[in-house]
Amino acid sequence: MITWIVSRQYYRKASEDLREEASALREQTNVVLRALQEHSITGNVEYNTNPDTGEPEGIVIRRTVNDPLGTTDNAQPELSNEDRDADEQN
Numbered sequence: 001m002i003t004w005i006v007s008r009q010y011y012r013k014a015s016e017d018l019r020e021e022a023s024a025l026r027e028q029t030n031v032v033l034r035a036l037q038e039h040s041i042t043g044n045v046e047y048n049t050n051p052d053t054g055e056p057e058g059i060v061i062r063r064t065v066n067d068p069l070g071t072t073d074n075a076q077p078e079l080s081n082e083d084r085d086a087d088e089q090n
Contacts, residue, residue, distance in 0.1 A: 030056065 033047045033056050040046075044062040049055060 026055075033059065 036045045036059065037047060045059065046062075047059045048057045050057050
């Protein structure tokens, strides 16, 4: 019985400490995320929040791609000797 009482007090204190630490880490995370979003020079950094709880869910970093994109294909088909022989027979 004494062991149970001592264990209960220990685990209750540990649980309280864990909640306090989690709360502090949550606050620090929110500060860092807000700083990233507010001090982004180009406005490309933002973070998503859960609409129900308001808790951050992720960071979005938008990047502009200036490389030209094309839809052409430069395939060079070549026939092997076996393919040519088969074509000539048909």
